[in-house]
Amino acid sequence: MNTAIAQQRAIHQEPVMAAHPQDLAFNATEPAPEGHRTVGLVTVDNPKMSARDVNVHYGDKHAIKHVTIDIGTNEVIAFIGPSGCGKSTFLRCLNRMNDTIDGCRVSGEITLDGHDIYARDLDVVQLRARVGMVFQKPNPFPKSIFDNVAYGPRIHGMVSSKSELEDLVQWALEKAGLWNEVKDRLHQPGTGLSGGQQQRLCIARAISVSPEVILMDEPCSALDPIATAKIEELIDELRANFSIVIVTHSMQQAARVSQRTAYFHLGDLIEVGETEQIFTNPVHKLTEGYITGRFG
Ligand SMILES: Nc1ncnc2c1ncn2[C@@H]1O[C@H](COP(=O)(O)OP(=O)(O)OP(=O)(O)O)[C@@H](O)[C@H]1O
Incomplete structure (x- = not known):
């Protein structure tokens, strides 16, 4: 069976929130009407994370509205x-990075393997090890290549010997597709690498603590097409071990790397679907307007 079809089968064929004429009848310049519903495949059979009725406010600004x-x-x-x-x-809600922003309030429920990540007794440092993040601009620590990757395993007490740490660093650099390029200069500064290599170093750093989910916020926007292609290849390989959420402005990139795509508009989640369907046959007219370049 082709992979796309196999993946499609793993996704509920019955949308939990069906398209309704009133949900389709507003235009690009106005917010969705109160009580509108997301159309498409918002739930899956084997969720790693689930968000239910999530709202985010920055002071008075309602930035995320009832997202499920x-x-x-x-x-x-x-x-x-x-x-x-x-x-x-919304991406930052998934590992509580919004906690670090003054005036930002998150409500609703988000679970990881069924456990509430906003529970009072939850250790946020542990959460961020399980739900790692790669940012738009590569941000290696001002440390050696080796220490960039070794940092997380050391602070989380994941290794008990130097050789175990060396093996783990090698594993993460190999997974990130960077080992062959850096194995002879592990003790040189991470900041001395090219932009694309730095981003792969940041991916190695994120995976060194064995996360289960990786959040990527426009990870290729600072990279040239060759470095971008390498990261996209890597994303496809990493999917075998991790769940990946990627924010991207490139619809070609979304089409190349993802199995499902979610379309947001003015804080509302408008439509979620299999990526191919979103790009070839979107249900919502706002989704269609965006992917055909009528606005955005
Ligand atoms: N720290 C903040 N304080 C106040 N408002 C914020 C803050 N961060 C984001 N916002 C506002 O929340 C809304 C959503 O912003 P966000 O950055 O999440 O959008 P985005 O879709 O990721 O945008 P982009 O594609 O430009 O990165 C915007 O109106 C933005 O101005």
């Missing part, structure tokens, strides 16, 4: 939508 969606196990899901629609804000 599952993140599947071993899937790549892309978040797309016009600038300012809330993609990064």
